Amino acid sequence: MKRRSTATKISYQGEPGAFSEQAARSFFGKRCVTVARESFREIFDDVSAGKSVYAMVPIENSLHGSVPQNYDLLWKHRLFIVGELKLRISMNLLALPGTKLKNLAAVYSHPQALGQCERFLTSLKGVEINPFYDTAGAAKMIAMEGRSDAAAVASSQAAADYGLAILRAGIENDHRNFTRFLVVAKKESHPRRRPKTSVIFATKNVPGALFKCLSAFALRNINLLKIESRPLVGAPWEYLFYVDIEGDARSEECVNALAHLRELTSSYRFLGSYETGNIVHP
Amino acid sequence: MKRRSTATKISYQGEPGAFSEQAARSFFGKRCVTVARESFREIFDDVSAGKSVYAMVPIENSLHGSVPQNYDLLWKHRLFIVGELKLRISMNLLALPGTKLKNLAAVYSHPQALGQCERFLTSLKGVEINPFYDTAGAAKMIAMEGRSDAAAVASSQAAADYGLAILRAGIENDHRNFTRFLVVAKKESHPRRRPKTSVIFATKNVPGALFKCLSAFALRNINLLKIESRPLVGAPWEYLFYVDIEGDARSEECVNALAHLRELTSSYRFLGSYETGNIVHP
Numbered sequence: 001m002k003r004r005s006t007a008t009k010i011s012y013q014g015e016p017g018a019f020s021e022q023a024a025r026s027f028f029g030k031r032c033v034t035v036a037r038e039s040f041r042e043i044f045d046d047v048s049a050g051k052s053v054y055a056m057v058p059i060e061n062s063l064h065g066s067v068p069q070n071y072d073l074l075w076k077h078r079l080f081i082v083g084e085l086k087l088r089i090s091m092n093l094l095a096l097p098g099t100k101l102k103n104l105a106a107v108y109s110h111p112q113a114l115g116q117c118e119r120f121l122t123s124l125k126g127v128e129i130n131p132f133y134d135t136a137g138a139a140k141m142i143a144m145e146g147r148s149d150a151a152a153v154a155s156s157q158a159a160a161d162y163g164l165a166i167l168r169a170g171i172e173n174d175h176r177n178f179t180r181f182l183v184v185a186k187k188e189s190h191p192r193r194r195p196k197t198s199v200i201f202a203t204k205n206v207p208g209a210l211f212k213c214l215s216a217f218a219l220r221n222i223n224l225l226k227i228e229s230r231p232l233v234g235a236p237w238e239y240l241f242y243v244d245i246e247g248d249a250r251s252e253e254c255v256n257a258l259a260h261l262r263e264l265t266s267s268y269r270f271l272g273s274y275e276t277g278n279i280v281h282p
Numbered sequence: 283m284k285r286r287s288t289a290t291k292i293s294y295q296g297e298p299g300a301f302s303e304q305a306a307r308s309f310f311g312k313r314c315v316t317v318a319r320e321s322f323r324e325i326f327d328d329v330s331a332g333k334s335v336y337a338m339v340p341i342e343n344s345l346h347g348s349v350p351q352n353y354d355l356l357w358k359h360r361l362f363i364v365g366e367l368k369l370r371i372s373m374n375l376l377a378l379p380g381t382k383l384k385n386l387a388a389v390y391s392h393p394q395a396l397g398q399c400e401r402f403l404t405s406l407k408g409v410e411i412n413p414f415y416d417t418a419g420a421a422k423m424i425a426m427e428g429r430s431d432a433a434a435v436a437s438s439q440a441a442a443d444y445g446l447a448i449l450r451a452g453i454e455n456d457h458r459n460f461t462r463f464l465v466v467a468k469k470e471s472h473p474r475r476r477p478k479t480s481v482i483f484a485t486k487n488v489p490g491a492l493f494k495c496l497s498a499f500a501l502r503n504i505n506l507l508k509i510e511s512r513p514l515v516g517a518p519w520e521y522l523f524y525v526d527i528e529g530d531a532r533s534e535e536c537v538n539a540l541a542h543l544r545e546l547t548s549s550y551r552f553l554g555s556y557e558t559g560n561i562v563h564p
Contacts, residue, residue: 039397062513068347111415115321133393133413210509211493211500218493227492227511231344 011043017136017158083183084277109153195248216260293325299418299440365465366559391435477530480553498542
């Protein structure tokens with residue numbers, strides 16, 4: 001897929017400075033137009049209604065797992081995955097320009113972000129650690145209230161958005177914190193290299209049902225990259241499976257495998273073929 | 283497993299009034315001794331060190347998905363799953379006794395809880411909706427500060443803990459909000475009815491590896507209840523699989539299936555057999 005640097009609209013969930021916005025700018029370039037929405041449902045609706053060309057959808061975090069709500073939205077909308085990006089989630093200590101580490105009396109952020117930076121934060125002596133509802137929201141508060149004795153833990157994008165300085169970068173304990181984002185659009189993409197393909201399907205809850213479905217791939221030596229089951233809401237004995245495989249859906253072996261899979265499933269949705277995403281360090 | 287009503291210690295993560303504490307009281311009876319800890323790691327350490335007999339571990343929420351951190355802790359500790367409970371997550375509007383709905387100027391709670399009650403909250407006219415770092419924390423704040431013009435969205439347990447009244451119960455949009463908890467202990471349990479068995483294993487990332495592993499169950503008509511893959515941290519081409527099957531590990535077919543599975547995996551951990559949990563409405 002071509003990465004555009006002009007006015008392509010991309011919807012994301014969160015406040016300006018959220019990691020989802022950072023993902024959009026990493027993927028589409030700094031000059032793309034990002035549209036902030038409160039809920040994931042709205043970003044899917046934007047693309048369906050043609051208000052935005054793309055939605056930037058977080059689907060999985062290395063520490064916190066999958067985002068099932070977004071799999072459900074993919075299942076319900078007639079949209080396609082056209083790209084993928086793995087964003088290193090890096091936490092930074094942000095403060096008003098001129099604020100020194102030794103002047104800090106308090107640090108604010110979302111409890112999850114505070115937890116991820118526990119080691120660094122406990123090294124600060126005499127500083128109060130305060131939970132706040134949102135990472136970007138904490139940065140905004142420091143800037144709006146002109147707090148020269150406080151700092152926020154948030155993204156570098158939040159620093160740029162609210163005119164804060166980065167006092168310390170990369171203060172998280174575990175540097176293996178990544179969020180995988182999917183780029184969702186109305187039209188299918190045609191990956192040129194490192195293709196992967198995603199499908200969602202349902203099977204009856206009978207012994208061996210999933211085993212038979214996976215035979216469609218195993219018998220053709222197609223590599224499975226991810227699998228996840230989820231009870232189908234409203235249908236107590238049926239299960240949804242989210243599956244990523246290696247390969248382009250237009251290749252002969254994938255065409256055959258997906259046709260075979262459809263014979264074995266009670267419902268099925270093709271989500272698209274796209275290029276395997278790179279890891280991006282913001 | 284016998285449910286004890288006397289001083290059995292159960293560790294949970296969160297503040298008093300958290301849903302995990304409610305799960306512990308639902309499972310073990312109101313008179314059990316619950317031990318509040320800040321992190322999931324600590325509740326596993328408590329059981330390993332014999333400080334608590336059990337840990338109450340949230341593993342999956344119907345709206346928000348799995349808690350991979352707890353699967354990782356199960357993988358790393360030599361502990362067993364001995365019970366299961368599905369807790370209906372019900373949100374309530376809590377206020378000081380005597381506060382009326384028409385006197386409310388503000389509502390506080392965790393953004394996720396506020397989002398889950400959006401429909402009810404938008405029906406309240408002229409009331410400010412404020413994000414707070416924690417559901418039980420919002421209830422505590424209302425009680426401590428004696429705020430007669432404000433309410434919190436939290437569990438009924440939080441109402442009991444902080445002396446608040448329930449102004450409205452079950453205000454969430456979607457009543458299919460459940461969290462599945464696992465009861466973890468040092469010693470294996472022997473389920474008497476509706477047994478299920480959990481294992482974690484790793485395979486090499488070669489085509490068909492998972493397919494072969496699942497054949498151990500499919501060839502014996504053993505029903506798969508849940509499957510989830512996760513990249514193994516530090517081993518880029520290996521995957522961990524979390525699998526729940528129907529049956530007791532001591533039954534002949536399970537003994538054979540698990541022996542067969544071990545032949546096909548590069549690492550393996552038996553997590554226990556236990557009774558399938560019931561849905562509990564707090």
